[in-house]
Amino acid sequence: MPDLHLTRRGLIKGLGLSACSAAAHPWLTSVTLAGSDGRAPLGDHRLVVIILRGAMDGLDLVQPLDDPAFATLRPTLGAGTGSHELTGGFGLNAAAGDLMPLWSAGELAFVHATSTPYRDQRSHFTGQDLLEAGGGTAAGDGLPRDGWLNRMLGVVPGLTAEIAYAIGTEALPLLQGDAPARSWAPDQDMQLSAQARLLLEHVHHDDPVFAAAVAEALVLTEAGMTGDTRSAKRDKVFADVDALVDFAADRMLAQTRIVAFSQAGWDTHRGQAQAIGRPLSRLSRTILRLAEKLGPQVWGKTTVLAMTEFGRTVRENGTGGTDHGTGGVMVAAGGAVKGGQVLGAWPGLRDGDLYDGRDLLPTSDVRAWAALAMRDLYGLDRAVLEKTVFPGLDLDWTGAKIGGLIR
Amino acid sequence: MIRCKADFLRADCEATEMTTDPTDPTTAIAAFRFGFGLPLPKGAPVTPATMIGHLVAPDPMDAVYPRLRLTEVAEATRTAHEAQAAARKDRSKEAAEKAAIDVVLTLAATGFRRQLARSLDSPDGLRERLVRFWTDHFTVVTRNKPNAAIVASFVDDAIRPHVTASFAQMLTAATLHPAMLTYLDQVVSVGPNSRFGKRQGKGLNENLARELLELHTLGVGGGYGQGDVRELAELLTGLRVDPGEGVVFDDRRAEPGAETVLGLRYGGKGMDPIKAVLADLALRPETARHVTGKLVTHFLTDAARPELVDALSEVWMRTWGDLAAVTGAMLDLPAFWSTQAQKARNPVEFLVASLRALGVSGADVMAATEKDFRQLIMAPLIAMGQPARGAAGPDGWPEALTDWITPQGMAARINWAISAPKRLGKTMPDPVALVPEVLGPRASERLIWAVARAESRSDGVALILAAPEFNRR
Numbered sequence: 001m002p003d004l005h006l007t008r009r010g011l012i013k014g015l016g017l018s019a020c021s022a023a024a025h026p027w028l029t030s031v032t033l034a035g036s037d038g039r040a041p042l043g044d045h046r047l048v049v050i051i052l053r054g055a056m057d058g059l060d061l062v063q064p065l066d067d068p069a070f071a072t073l074r075p076t077l078g079a080g081t082g083s084h085e086l087t088g089g090f091g092l093n094a095a096a097g098d099l100m101p102l103w104s105a106g107e108l109a110f111v112h113a114t115s116t117p118y119r120d121q122r123s124h125f126t127g128q129d130l131l132e133a134g135g136g137t138a139a140g141d142g143l144p145r146d147g148w149l150n151r152m153l154g155v156v157p158g159l160t161a162e163i164a165y166a167i168g169t170e171a172l173p174l175l176q177g178d179a180p181a182r183s184w185a186p187d188q189d190m191q192l193s194a195q196a197r198l199l200l201e202h203v204h205h206d207d208p209v210f211a212a213a214v215a216e217a218l219v220l221t222e223a224g225m226t227g228d229t230r231s232a233k234r235d236k237v238f239a240d241v242d243a244l245v246d247f248a249a250d251r252m253l254a255q256t257r258i259v260a261f262s263q264a265g266w267d268t269h270r271g272q273a274q275a276i277g278r279p280l281s282r283l284s285r286t287i288l289r290l291a292e293k294l295g296p297q298v299w300g301k302t303t304v305l306a307m308t309e310f311g312r313t314v315r316e317n318g319t320g321g322t323d324h325g326t327g328g329v330m331v332a333a334g335g336a337v338k339g340g341q342v343l344g345a346w347p348g349l350r351d352g353d354l355y356d357g358r359d360l361l362p363t364s365d366v367r368a369w370a371a372l373a374m375r376d377l378y379g380l381d382r383a384v385l386e387k388t389v390f391p392g393l394d395l396d397w398t399g400a401k402i403g404g405l406i407r
Numbered sequence: 408m409i410r411c412k413a414d415f416l417r418a419d420c421e422a423t424e425m426t427t428d429p430t431d432p433t434t435a436i437a438a439f440r441f442g443f444g445l446p447l448p449k450g451a452p453v454t455p456a457t458m459i460g461h462l463v464a465p466d467p468m469d470a471v472y473p474r475l476r477l478t479e480v481a482e483a484t485r486t487a488h489e490a491q492a493a494a495r496k497d498r499s500k501e502a503a504e505k506a507a508i509d510v511v512l513t514l515a516a517t518g519f520r521r522q523l524a525r526s527l528d529s530p531d532g533l534r535e536r537l538v539r540f541w542t543d544h545f546t547v548v549t550r551n552k553p554n555a556a557i558v559a560s561f562v563d564d565a566i567r568p569h570v571t572a573s574f575a576q577m578l579t580a581a582t583l584h585p586a587m588l589t590y591l592d593q594v595v596s597v598g599p600n601s602r603f604g605k606r607q608g609k610g611l612n613e614n615l616a617r618e619l620l621e622l623h624t625l626g627v628g629g630g631y632g633q634g635d636v637r638e639l640a641e642l643l644t645g646l647r648v649d650p651g652e653g654v655v656f657d658d659r660r661a662e663p664g665a666e667t668v669l670g671l672r673y674g675g676k677g678m679d680p681i682k683a684v685l686a687d688l689a690l691r692p693e694t695a696r697h698v699t700g701k702l703v704t705h706f707l708t709d710a711a712r713p714e715l716v717d718a719l720s721e722v723w724m725r726t727w728g729d730l731a732a733v734t735g736a737m738l739d740l741p742a743f744w745s746t747q748a749q750k751a752r753n754p755v756e757f758l759v760a761s762l763r764a765l766g767v768s769g770a771d772v773m774a775a776t777e778k779d780f781r782q783l784i785m786a787p788l789i790a791m792g793q794p795a796r797g798a799a800g801p802d803g804w805p806e807a808l809t810d811w812i813t814p815q816g817m818a819a820r821i822n823w824a825i826s827a828p829k830r831l832g833k834t835m836p837d838p839v840a841l842v843p844e845v846l847g848p849r850a851s852e853r854l855i856w857a858v859a860r861a862e863s864r865s866d867g868v869a870l871i872l873a874a875p876e877f878n879r880r
C-alpha cells in the first residue's frame with residue numbers, strides 16, 4: 001500500500017485541484033441538463049446512502065495486513081482471523097466474505113482513513129448529527145438543521161417526493177428538510193373506509209405536522225406500498241433487512257432515485273471478533289440482496305455508499321474490542337462504482353502516524369467522496385456541493401487526490 | 408391555590424384530596440403534560456402543591472404492583488447463565504437452558520407489564536412519567552436473554568425509588584447497577600496495571616466512562632476531554648458483577664494509583680472514590696444544565712428555552728441536586744402551564760393514554776394472554792417506532808415531535824386506533840360522549856364535528872385516538 005505519511009498540514013495545503021468546469025446553469029452542469037427530460041431530472045442513476053450507527057471499525061472491515069504495526073496493535077483482531085485478500089496489502093474481514101464476488105466483479109470499493117470533520121469529542125450522537133447534517137465541526141449552532149441528502153434534492157428543480165425515500169421506523173435526519181422526500185417503513189398498512197378517511201382529513205386539517213404525515217401515509221398505503229411480507233421468501237435472521245431491501249428495490253425499479261436508511265450495531269467495545277460479525281453480515285446481505293432484486297440493468301446504474309460517524313481506536317482495548325476513534329472506512333458498492341480498489345491515502349499506523357496518539361489519521365473528508373459521487377452521477381456543480389450540500393467542504397485539498405469513485 | 412416554594416419544606420406539600428374537573432384547562436394540563444391524559448384516575452392531584460405532595464409521599468403502587476427487585480431476579484439470572492454455559496458444552500442440556508431462560512423472560516415480561524399497569528392505574532401520574540423520563544436518561548438495554556430480568560429490575564431498583572432523591576443518589580444507583588455495568592461494558596474493563604490486567608494482558612474499556620460524562624452528567628461539550636474519559640475509565644476499574652453477591656469491588660482488577668477527573672484527584676481503594684466522583688459529577692453546573700435542559704425538552708417543548716433551564720439549574724445547584732425540589736420548581740414555573748401542547752406523546756404514552764381512555768385497567772393488562780399482549784401492545788410498539796426491547800443506543804429515545812409524527816408512525820397509530828379497541832374485551836364507548844371525557848377543553852370543533860359523523864362507534868373512537876389533540880401533550 002502507498003505509505004504516504006501525510007501531515008495534516010500537508011493535507012490541507014498540498015492538494016491543489018482545478019475546479020470543475022463552470023456551468024451555465026447556476027446549479028447543474030450542462031451534462032445533466034442535457035440528459036434530463038423533466039420527467040426524470042436525476043436521470044437513471046440510483047444512490048443509496050446507508051448510515052452505519054455506532055461507529056464501524058474500518059480497520060477490522062478492511063484490514064491493513066501489510067502494515068507491520070497492525071498485528072501488534074490488534075493481537076486478537078485482524079491478522080490471523082482469515083480475511084480475504086483485497087489489493088494493496090489489505091484484507092476483507094471474513095464475516096463480510098459474501099461480498100467477495102462483488103469485489104471481483106469490480107462493483108465494490110472501500111475508502112480507507114476517511115472521516116467527517118468531527119474531532120476529539122468522539123460522541124456517537126454528535127458524530128451522527130454531523131454526518132447527516134453534512135456540515136459543522138461540533139455540536140450546536142453551526143450545524144445545518146436539515147440533512148445533506150435533502151439539500152442535494154433541494155437544488156435540483158422539478159423533483160417529486162417519490163424521488164427520495166427514507167426507510168425505517170427510526171428518524172433519519174439525513175433526508176429531513178424542505179425538499180420533498182418520502183419517509184416510510186416496509187410492512188406498514190392502514191385500512192380506512194372512505195368515510196373515515198374524509199373525517200380524518202377533516203380532523204387533521206389545522207395541524208400541519210399531523211396533516212402532512214397522515215396525507216403521506218394515505219398516499220403510500222393506497223398506492224399499495226405496504227410490502228408483501230407474508231408470502232415473500234425470507235430468512236428469519238434477516239427478515240427485517242430483507243423487508244427493507246425489497247421495499248427499497250421496488251421503489252428504485254420505479255421512480256425513486258435516492259434511498260436512505262440506517263443500520264445499527266457497530267459499537268463493538270468488547271469481544272469484537274464475534275460482535276462485528278452480525279452487523280457485517282447484515283450489511284453484506286443488504287448490498288447483495290439489493291443487487292439481486294434490482295437486476296443487472298438497474299444495479300449497473302446504482303451506487304451504494306455506507307458511512308459511519310467515526311472509526312475506532314487503532315489499538316485493541318483491554319476487552320477484545322475497540323473504543324471510539326476518528327478515521328474509518330466508507331463502503332461503496334454498485335454497478336456504477338469503480339470497484340476493486342481500496343481508495344484513500346494510507347496514513348500508517350506507527351506511533352507518530354496516529355491522530356491524537358490513538359486513532360487512524362483521516363486523510364480525506366468522507367463528505368468529499370459523497371460530493372464527487374453526486375457530481376459524477378447527477379452533474380452537481382462544485383459550488384453547490386461546497387456551499388449548499390456540504391457547507392465548509394473544500395474539494396480543493398481532497399478532490400484532486402481522490403478523484404472520485406464513479407465509473 | 409397553595410404552591411410549594413422552589414425550596415419547599417416537604418411538610419408544606421402534603422396531598423389534599425381534590426375534585427378534578429375535566430373541563431378545567433389546568434386539570435387537562437396536569438393530565439396531559441405531567442401524566443397519561445384524561446380521564447384522571449380517582450384522587451389524582453392537579454395542582455403543583457398536591458402533585459409534589461403525592462410525589463414525596465409513599466408510592467401508592469408499591470402495594471398493588473410490587474417492584475421487581477434485583478434480589479428477586481438474581482437467582483433466576485444466575486441459573487440461566489449457568490444453564491446457558493452448560494448447554495454450550497453439552498447439547499443435551501439445551502432443553503434445560505431454554506427452561507431457565509424462559510423463567511428469566513417471564514420475570515422480565517412481568518416487570519414490563521407492571522410498569523404499564525402502574526401507568527394506567529396510579530393517581531400519581533407524574534411519578535410514572537418521571538420514572539419513564541429517568542429510565543430513558545439512564546438507558547440500559549440487553550440482547551443477552553439471561554440478563555433480560557436484570558434490565559427490568561433496573562427500573563424498579565435504581566430509578567423508581569429515587570425520583571425524589573438527590574441526583575447523586577440516582578446516578579450512583581444507576582451507575583452501580585449490574586444492568587448498567589453490563590450494558591456499557593464496565594464488567595470487562597480491567598486496569599492494565601492491575602494484578603489481573605498484567606497477568607491476563609487485559610485492559611480498559613472506555614464505554615461507561617464516556618457515556619457517564621456525555622449522556623448521564625455533563626453532556627457533550629460539558630468541558631471534559633479525552634484525558635478525563637481515560638482517567639474516569641481507570642477509576643471505574645475494579646467494579647464487577649458477581650452472580651451471587653451483585654456488584655462488588657475487585658481490587659485485583661483495579662488500576663493502581665489515584666486518578667484525576669476534571670481537575671479533582673481521586674485516591675484510595677474500593678467503592679469510595681467511585682462514589683465520590685459520581686457525587687462530584689452530580690453537582691457540576693454543566694450537569695445541572697444538561698439534565699434540567701432534558702427535563703424542559705421532555706415535558707414542555709423541543710424549542711430551546713434557556714431561561715427555564717437557568718431557573719431549574721439554579722434550584723439544582725442550590726438544593727444539591729434535590730430532584731423533588733427541581734421537579735417542584737418545574738411545576739411552579741408558569742411556562743409549564745401553557746395551554747400550547749408542543750410535544751408529541753411517544754408511542755408508549757400514546758398506548759397508555761389510549762388504553763386508559765378505553766377503560767383498560769392495570770389488572771386487565773396483567774391478566775391479558777401472552778398472544779393478546781403481543782398483538783395489542785408489543786407489535787404495535789415496534790410499528791410505532793418504540794419497541795419494548797429498548798432504544799438503539801444509550802442516548803435513549805428521540806424527543807422531537809417530528810421524530811414520532813411521521814407517515815409510518817401515524818399509520819401505525821391509526822391502525823391501532825381502528826383495530827385494537829374492538830379486541831380489548833370492553834364495550835365500545837359512545838365516541839360523542841368520549842370526546843369530552845378524554846380531551847376535556849382540548850377537543851377541537853373539527854373533531855367534535857367529525858366524530859358525530861363517523862359511520863360506526865369504532866370509527867368514531869379511532870378518530871379521537873388519531874386526532875392531533877390526543878397525540879399532543
